Amino acid sequence: MSLFPAPSDATPNALSGSNQVGVREFNERILLHAIRVHGSLPKAELARLTRLSTQAVSVIVERLLEEGMVQRLAARRGAVGQPSRPIALRPDAAYALGVAIGRRRLDVLLLDFGGAPRWRGGVDYASPRVEAVFAAIGAQLGRVHAFLGEADARRIAGVGLAAPLSFGGWREQLQMAAQDADAWARTDLRQRLQDMTPLPVSFAKDTAAAGMAELATGRGRGLRTYLYVFVDTLVGGSLVIDGQPHGGLHGNAGALASLPLGLHGASGGPGLGAGADGRVGQLLEAASLLALEGMLLDAGLAAFDCMDERLPGGPAAEVVRRWIARAADALAYAACSAACLLDLEGVVVDGALGRTLLHELLQATQAALERYGWQGVARPRLHAGEAGADAKATGAAWLPLHAHFAPAHGLFLKAAVPGARAVGKNT
Structure with a gap:
């Protein structure tokens, strides 16, 4: 039995078709990226940042509003001219799961589309054992499903997994049994988790995932x-x-x-x-x-x-x-x-x-x-x-958000650096 239902193509907010195809989707991702990096913005500012025409931005925003990916906020008053209504990411448009397997603790974190944590769980242990840890992951994923409910669970973009590259290292210092170290060495962690869910699973070294969280939000x-x-x-x-x-x-x-x-x-x-x-x-x-x-x-x-x-x-x-x-x-x-x-x-x-x-x-x-x-x-x-103690799980959750919604590899991280800008394609 699957822990999460696979997204259906018939579902309005299905995420299975979110691979980059053509200019239209690229520009949609450019706008989403700009809002993610800079926060809620009026359409005129989105056009300036992305170098898309005002007309193109209006068309894309309307499409994203219809798809439920963004929302209009209350009008900003006090400025000269017609009050503008900033466009913001809709937090419940999508979700992403981060799973961090540590040497002493398992952490599971659910992020919403805006990158805010919506649910977290964890299990402490003296020493990690493969079967026990993956059983705990299964239990935590079941709790996430119960928290979201059937409809919102279909909006989970994927699962990111963060773990040490080698659990067998420093076995003596960690007081890990030889058979446990060998079991970890024989286990393909990403594939083991992939076998538990129809959602796509991405993997990163644990400290690389933590660094990604700091790069993206810290x-x-x-x-x-x-x-x-x-x-x-x-x-x-x-x-x-x-x-x-x-x-x-x-x-x-x-x-x-x-x-x-x-x-x-x-x-x-x-x-x-x-x-x-x-x-x-x-x-x-x-x-x-x-x-x-x-x-x-x-x-x-x-x-x-x-x-x-x-x-x-x-x-x-x-x-x-x-x-x-x-x-x-x-x-x-x-x-x-x-x-x-x-x-x-x-x-x-x-x-x-x-x-x-x-x-x-x-x-x-x-x-x-x-x-x-x-x-x-x-x-x-x-x-x-x-990013704090949640950094590894947070970075893991960013992996599927990035895979599904970034305009290009690494772009939403790169554009967080001052001076960088994501540029759309006018047609």
Whole structure:
């Protein structure tokens, strides 16, 4: 039994025909894109932004109104001339689901057509097991269907899936059983989810999805080239270059967890930053929530909810301060290294942690950056991310919205950068 009904061609708001075909649909997507990026706009402003004629915009808007994709808002008064009625996206015109499989938690998020969250659910676990996690996904999707009802469920454009590229990595640190790691390695995650629903399923690396959420709706809208860092059970990241997500050859650009924090001794002795045994640690050992959890346990303290705003000042305050100092040093090293290689405009840091803890981590990282020499390289600005703990699921949900409604690959993200503009085709 399907968890969601497949969209029907007979349904007025069916999304199955939303592939780009011809100038007409391209221009429709251009207008939708402009409204998504800039907010509600009168038709004259839409024509200016898209460089379409006023007549073409009027025809397209009327068609989108009939299709239920946009809505007219109340007239804006106070300006000279005839009051204009801004055109806005209709939130219930379409929906998209984001599923983020984490190393300690599953998150499912429903976005409406305007990008606002309408429903969220999640399941915590000590260690992910394939069958249990996908059973939980099935249960969450069933709850989404019940929330929307049969009619609105037909407006779901698709499902985006975000997950680590390899669940088997760092198995010992995560205390994952060997058979569980092997099961994840054998599972095609996208296909497994696709077998559960007739809706199209898209996949992205979890931190790449989080970076997409930041690029589409957060701090990334004002930056062109930057490193995105997400502090979670394991730390990770992604890259944006010239306003576009950059995945690299294997889709794993921004794999910060693996970044070595020193040099191995070539002559067999300990190298710069290496331990007495000559081993060079990785960034995740200092700047991940798993590292904080280990420090708390070593101090005889129970693990705390890192989203708890009281954590930096509670009974674990001393341990948290020591973790912040270690994590900040590691993040500053990563930022400096990335800036030397990529000539970054900024570094955006976010994570599955409370805003108070994030603020203190950023302050310490800023101080650590002051200790580096910046001769010969431009120092990137440090920014707090805005997408927050939901970033991975939010970015996953953007995947089907983008696939169905963006004028071209990457365009709605690219146009979020100042100076970029989507241009329609006059006929």
